[in-house]
Amino acid sequence: DWVERDVVPLVDPEARAHVYNLVSAVGGAGDDGGYALGDDALACLKDLKRWLQFFENKLNRRDVARCMAEANLVKGDLLPILAKISDKVTTDKLKHRIAIACLELLVPLTWPTEIDPSSATVNHHRHGPYLQLAQIGYKRGVLQYDAAKILQTTVRIALPSMLEPRKERTVRDEAIIRIVLYFVRNIVMLSQPKGLPADGDEAEISRSAAIDACHSQDIFQMLLTISSSMGDEFVLQDVVVLEILFHLVKGVDAEKLFMEEKKLSTKNTEELKDLIQKEKAMLAGYARHAPTRHNRFGTMIWVKRDDERVSTISGQDVLGKAQVSMQKMDKTKKWNKPRNRGPRKDDEASREEFDLPVPLTSSGRKHLKAFVEDFLDSSFNPLFIHLRRAIEREEERVESRHSRQYFYLISWFLRAECARRRQIKEKFAKSNDPTAITAEDESFGLIAGVMNQETFILLNRFMQRSMDEKTWQDLNAGMKCFTQILHTVQEMSEAALEEDQEIAENIQNRIFYEESTHERIIAILRGYKDQGFGYLDACTELSHVFLRMLERYSKQNLDLQVRSRRRARKKRKVPVQPEEGEENRDDAVVSENEELQEAQRTTSERKFDFARFAAKFMNQSCVNTFVSFTRFYNDLNVEQLKRAHRFFYKVAFKVDMSVFLYRVDILQLFNKMIKGPEGLDPDLPAFKEWEEFVKHFFRTAVKKIQERPELVVEMLFSKINATTYYLQHGYDKEVVTRT
């Protein structure tokens, strides 16, 4: 059976024959050992492009791309051609056309492949992995090409069109600029696909390698040129530039980027030290429970249970340690609760989007830092204002992923700007230079383009929509952006300039004015369910930061007003009976009802009560979210541990609703964190305060159980509204009946 199936060729033989013919006719090694173009090279390249277009797209197959990969078209022909004509691209018309033809092949070949389940055929799945690996090969070829700078050559191709004033540019000019930008995007974006073997050195195709190439081949210059004159000389290129920026910086730690070399290396050493320490603690934890004799020593113990029964456990590690034997009894059970099936939400692909940290080499760091500084100084405002307008207008070129990338980039650049300002401040503080003021003088104007009401409105809408549509990755980006805006406003309000402080005050007022924003933060925190760690981190951080800033702000401004929108109570009005036909009347009633509802959505201003608002965070769902977050305790950093600690502390002792924490699984988690095995590292600075808290909390819990034995049963469950108050206080809430 398998023999017959084998006979069916992998690729359409006719297509293969044609493509191979064309590829060999493009050119080859010449007499002088260099590359020689074929007689009809341009026509061949165009033919190849037609094959890609018509055969692939029309029949929805990937055969031609596969043939081209097998025939080594990119490394064997396209790159050598580009290298050969690199110098004369701008002067020689024919060479220019050949170069464009090469690019027109390179762009679809390097286009990131995503297998779209709605249109994919067997064919796509068959060729997918091969093509993905081939694309990595292309990227390596482009970045590591010795004879010439390929990326620079492509910029040269676009130069004449870019120099043309926008009004005089032809459609073809615009297309050339676009194709070059897309080529750069593809090269930056391609990354080693997960689950496929890597051939060759991964450092050659890493982010750092791409950044180095962008630096040495003037891609950064081009990006700066385009984005700084975004809006007047360039219009349609905004989203492509956005994508290039996104794929350049995603996952890079903006704080570290602006650290000084010396400080960074000490920081890195510290991190290494911490890691080694962590590993040591972990191994010590294992060693404490490891057997002291060989593995066939054959110890067996009884655990006495009630009713004269016993359980047996084998292994000497449990000797004399009651707690360990209990754990071992549990561990040896074979059955596992079936996890919820269905598509996993926390798959690698969605994490990869931007929650995966990317390390940089020192040269990559240096070049990216220089670029980011230039970008902030010259291009941030024009590009981001322009993009915001494009997204607001829902321009055709804007796709759904672009809003996500837009908000992620805002958060990234705001963070970078804050880090840079801090660095400058430190530098001047050290040097005691009187010119320090001028450096600080450079106010937050550089990022003013995103700190305005329009952006806040767009962001609010975006967060609300992604929440409604359950597009969690989008919401994740929105939350990161909002958190960073809050941080930035905070830094502004502490700035030296009075003007900055005023602006910050104003912005805070606007952010905190809408009650719907407050409600949304709570709803996000409450609504967490399996969206993955990156999301969990973002939503807990957002609510933490939001609460903190709001508290500070409402303390300073005692008469903070919020605008709340709510539906007024329906006044039943007797609908006027119209005389027309039945259907018409129904329609009229429906539309009238809608109008009424719309009209009854009243807005009112009322005084903001922080205590009441904060109390809304203290409920079972929010506690559950933070418990899920804390379950990752061994992977959390100091700041994250602190965040969880503050929250639980508030719940238990500040608002006195510790009853939400009285649940066996939560007690077990806390117990495990402190007492192990596999608990928190006791040498960690955060350990001390966690231990204090847990101890204190356990004491009150035990006391409460003794006071109210019915808690023993309630500890198994999440609390229900009807009984929570009684369980906490020992008496029922007095219900004030309103008249």
Add this chain to the structure above:
Amino acid sequence: NAASADAAIDEEIKIVKKRQPIPKLDAPLLLSPAGIPKLRRISKDRLKFKGKGHEYSDVARLLNTYQLWLDDLYPRAKFADALTIIEKLGHSKQIQMMRKVWIEEGKPKATAESDEDI
């Protein structure tokens, strides 16, 4: 036709053995005498706390009580799994009703009133 009918008769009747149903950790089991009633009993009889200075050992004792109780009730599941299942059961109407009843029983005021009635 006749031949095929014969063949059909001759065919052995296959007896499909029904699989033993796997016991489930569900509301009836939880409300059975070995379930929460037993937990209430043992917690009352046996759970003694030492109080201040012994926070961790007190909680460990409490956790062990739960673990052993669950191991008796539903030996299949690991402790954490069983807790998740039970927590989920707690959202059902039936269990919620019982929970309220148990709490009412504990309320000091309610007992005082019923005493007066008697």
